[in-house]
Amino acid sequence: MPLTTEEMILNMGPHHPSTHGVLRFILRTDGEVIYSCHPDVGFLHRGLEKIAEKVSYAQFMPYTDRIDYLAAMNCNLGYAITVERLAGIEVPPRAEYIRVMVAELNRIISHLISVGTFALDIGAVTPFTHALRERERVNDLFEELCGARLTYNYVRFGGVAFDLPAGFLEAVSSFLDYFEPRLAQFNRLISKNKIFKERLWQVGAISAEDALGYSLAGPNLRASGIDWDLRRDESYSVYADLDFEVPVAGTEFGQIGDCYNRYWLRIREMEQSIRILRQCVAAMPAGPFWNRSKRKLKPPPGEIYVRTEAPRGELGYYLISRGDDRPYRMKIRTGSFTAMSIVEKMSPGLMVADLVALIASLDVIAPEIDR
């Protein structure tokens, strides 16, 4: 019979070092072991869906940066594809390659933040700063490309805002040459560390059924053993022309769907992103970078649901147009939202320290939940 004590209500957040962004968890615990956990979200709710109804299509682009500010390019891209499909705008091939390139660069730095903060939550500080150090390089690249380091507002309907600056492709491949051994070093520093593995193995294992039922997406879904990637299975942009693998959790590490699998999947995705980037650099076509549309864009009436593979999983835009210059309704479905909803189910029985690992492994970020 397990020994239990009086239960205690713990208020974790909104200001807590391991709640990425501003989150709050109301925990009922027995000492260290959690009975139940109720996430309280909405601290970063900015009403983006309402704003979308008030500004024009082009004006909403900077707001998509703020959906997931760690992967602004991917959010830009998803929105641009949605509007392009609705309005029937053609994108020149150079722009498509540039888009894939920036999206994959952004996936790398988003995953770097993810694995870095993961290590930080487990208690290792150095991997975090090493990850940030690598991320700064990509930020430099982006600053060179579009002038901003975080909220890029770079993708446009029918192309991208700026052409590549001189020497950019060389800089990207130079970065990749620099980054690949660094990633291996990062793995040796933390991923292979015994303590780190012991902390994550068999913790918070999400079964495939749960992952599907809770509509987990992206790395979290693949870590539960489901071979599903929107880039490959619902291919958009030029991903169909590119050669890459979709890493799926196997049995080589602990239990399928546990925290370590989710962590390790992100590392492997970065490797695949490097592969995609090398192909992009090699295959970058010449030509126009922006098929400029009319200034006042008025898509025909209709509705569309487009989803793309953002670093935090499926990023879906449900757009209803009534033929005006502004969306009639815009619903943004994000990966973190569903990932957060599973915490309630997974947390009972975990320890407080494991909850931190679980949240970090799901890679939720508060602005994406709240929008």
Next chain:
Amino acid sequence: MESFINYLFHKIGFLQQVGYIPTAAVLMLFFCLLVLNFFGLVAGFLTFFERKLAGWTNSRRGPNRVGPYGLMQFVADGIKLILKEDIIPATADQIYFKFAPYLVLLGTALSFVVIPFGPRWSISDLNVGIFYLIATGSFTVVGLIMAGWASNNKWSLLGGMRSAAQIISYEIPNALAILVVVLTAGTMSIQGIIKAQSGGIHHWLLFSSPFTFLAFFIYGISSIAEINRIPFDIPEAESELVAGYNIEYSGMRFGAFFAAEFGNIYVVSAVAATCFLGGWQIPLVEDVALLDPIGLAVGGFLGRPPVLAVLLLGALPCMYLAFTALRAFIRDLRAKYHYRGSRFVRLNSEFLVLGLLFAAVALIMVLHVPLRGWLPEIYRLVFQYLLPFLSFFLKAMLIAFVVLWLRWTLPRLRVDQLMGLCWKYLIPLGFFCLIGQGVWMYLFAG
């Protein structure tokens, strides 16, 4: 320290007029203050060093704004902490809340009573010294639980309880490892343990037998756990408990916890150096007592005026040669590492080094003249006390460096894994060492 007081008492006539007891009392108080200041200084330096190391491992520079190379950073931190408002939560248990940090600090400061500084040089060489150290270590637990409980904060409480469970568990392997040392040395006195390791580097307990070698690591791991450092810092695990037991503390009360933590690093490093690295024994020197006549001889030799003149004249060309060599060496180094320091130092580093050397030599030369009669004594003291002290301090700092270095490399264990490590790994290994060392001694030494 009594021996030193006795020495002074007999050497200085004035003190004999005052009488032994007042002299001893005043001198003892003076030395205690000295040691307390040493404690503060070492703790402060370690905080600075930790931040610098954190910077380096993270490809940053670390503190570099206050003083040369940021060395004065801890002074600035201390001033900041003193000036900060001391907030006491309204619902906290006022007395315990106020008292807890000082209890923790007291535990650390009491350890310094037996920490040696050189042969016969410690505040008091208790015959149960190492036992006393383990006992004072437990003050910390009481202080931490008190802080955690009195804060009236659930996170603090969790931190306090975690620290209690952790520290009390890890006392066992800690004590077992120390027991191996006591078994080998045959005494619990700190100086006795160090003396037992005299006779060269292979007599240091770290290298003397495989079991003491293992015991060193058991001691190291368990003492890191006892002072709540990563990978065992679960009582103040930042990403889990925010700051654990000191979550509600601010100002100098927080500073007291902080100082105690870093003082503790020095204490455990010093104990490790004492027990396993031969304490103040100097490598390649069989016995420190042998340095005594060397000091006397060197002092007597240097006390002769012609020697001084010859040395001074001989030193100048040597210094010139050294200067050119140094200059070339620094150039090379700079080219290799793209050294970037402050502009002044970059341009003038050779001159600075040379100037410092000159100044030091000149100072020694000048001081030699009036101190001629005392020179043998001074050199004896240098060889007898200062060199061993430096040896000891460097050993302790080396271990402290490893402790800090571990903190910037490793993630943190979970509570149950922490206990598993203690009870399933360290304690069995500790007993294994204890028995093994007994057998070893029976076979080889006894």
Next chain:
Amino acid sequence: MRVRDYKVKFTHGISSYFRNIYESVSTIAVGMWITYKTAMFERKVTLQYPSHDPLEGRPKDQILFPDGNPKLPFESLLGAGQSYKGPLSPRISERYRGLLGYDEPKCISCLLCAQICPIDVITVKGVKIEGRKSKAPVTYTINYAKCMFCGLCVEVCPTDAVFFTRRFEGATFDFRSLVRDFISGELRRERLRLAAEATQKAAQKKKREDSDETGNF
């Protein structure tokens, strides 16, 4: 409720016991070697900002990744990738989106920037005056407190009158000072006067024409 059983791999037999010890020691040693290497041999990436202003262009030996970066002596020992060669050094880029700047003579008060701005950062008013082809601005206000540096205004401006400077230090103690009108009071009054005269003239002219017309009628 079900408390999950924490059977960590610590307990599975004697071989895993020693394998655990071996793995812990070896991986920790590898990690410590990496941090040691980073601490001792690798270049620091800190940009000591106020003492080294990125706008000024730092001294040659202070640039972190110069072209033709010499390799470190321990390169082969430490593994590849120690030196990052690239034309992009950490500096303020050409396209950097700093605080918005405004070039008054170029402005034609077309209101495109004010219209595209999603958060009404820019307020423009223009008047028609003589001797100028387009409208002349009498108010051009940028509210830096609101601006999110999205760059839409710069993108649409046909004459590059509004542009991004490379300034980024805009901190202030009073957010009212972040609202700036780029047209000086003097110029505004002058232009308003000119505009009023012009409208008067036009009105008079129209009146005259009207009266002419009526006369003709």
Next chain:
Amino acid sequence: MQILDILSKIKQRFGATDLVWIDDSGAEPYLAIPRESLRPVALFLKEDPQLFFDTLMSLSGVHQIGEPEGLEVVYHLYSIRRRHRFIVKVRLERPLAFPHFYLRVDTVSDIWPAAGWMEREVYDMFGIHFMGHKDFRRLLLPPDWEGYPLLKDYQEPATYQGISTSREEVEPEEQR
């Protein structure tokens, strides 16, 4: 499975009486169903071995103004195992009197657990009640917030708990 096959399968099971298949140009075709048949249809979609809609991509509310005014709940479904998608819409009337009585839909949160939070969000933004939901509260907005912001006729309150929701406009100082 093609989308029309899915449709015919549903019609086969439920009869075509109250299911309306809408295939506008410019939009993906969808199935409009009355709210009473939502749960049976959803269960069928989830559990039929050939349809097997295992994930709920998105659950959104829409306020359709104009004639006739009403709210819609849109279910975007996808089957990762069978690789096909399907859209189901439930249309709700929104009369001026007693809107709460009419804005009611059965929950699907026990069929697709992901719907749990999505339904809470729709309630938060549109005021649609999901009957049978286990933990039905506001999700993003504070519990004492008044009104449902994504309705087209929503008026933002001037203050919330005494705090103004707008900021004063600042007049620039005159430049010289």
